Amino acid sequence: MSVHDFSVKKANGEEIKLDSFExxxxxxxxxxxxxxLAPQFKGLETLHQTYKEQGLKVLGFPCNQFMKQEPVSNEEMAETCQLNFGVTFPLFAKIDVNGKNAHPLYKHLKQSKQGILSSEIKWNFTKFLVDQQGQVVERYAPTVTPDKIEDDIKKLLNK
Structure with missing residues (x-):
């Protein structure tokens, strides 16, 4: 099983298969x-702009499970990200990342790379790095800023 086996909904409700990112x-x-941690949007966008031509795709999955910090509609969220942070990478429809309603993609991500104490997502901006074949390579804590992931991204892009 790989990340490419899942489908997700875009913010506009359109379904997309992740095998399109193979x-x-x-x-x-x-x-x-x-x-x-929302200022990390800028760092994520920098990674997206710097490496998109080499094959990096940043995928954002809004979640309202942590102190209700994503309370707005999918449309308003996408607009806020674009206006406030200059985000151009894909943002998908809001999902749950923990609990019985966790999206199947996140169940797979958490199973593939557990956190330090458990597999549960502890906070917003937990990051998963996935290789070209859809295998989860690394998991990063919310406090790990995008620039700290850049070397790992470069290694995968150069494989």
């Missing part, structure tokens, strides 16, 4: 516009 390196992030 051959790309993915950085999958659960996001929230009202989170104190």
């Amino acid at each position: 051959g790309d390196v993915l950085l999958i992030v659960n996001t929230a516009t009202k989170c104190g």
Whole structure:
């Protein structure tokens, strides 16, 4: 099983199969516009702009499970990300990342790379690095800023 086996909904409700990203390196992030870590959107966008031509895709999955820090509609969230942070990488419809309603993609990500104490997502901006074949390579804590992931991304892009 790989990340490419899943489908997700875009913010506009359109379903997309993740096998359309086969051959790309993915950085999958659960996001929230009202989170104190939201300035990471800029770093994620920098990675996206710097490496998109080489095959990196940053994929944002808004989540309202952590202190309700993504309380707005999918449309408003996408607009906020674009206006406040200049985000051009894909943002998908809001999902749950923990609990019984966790999206199947996130169940797979958590099973593939557990956190330090458990597999549960602890906060917004937990990041998963996925290789070109859809295998989860690394998991990063919310406090790990995008620039700290850049070397790992470069290694995968150069494989």
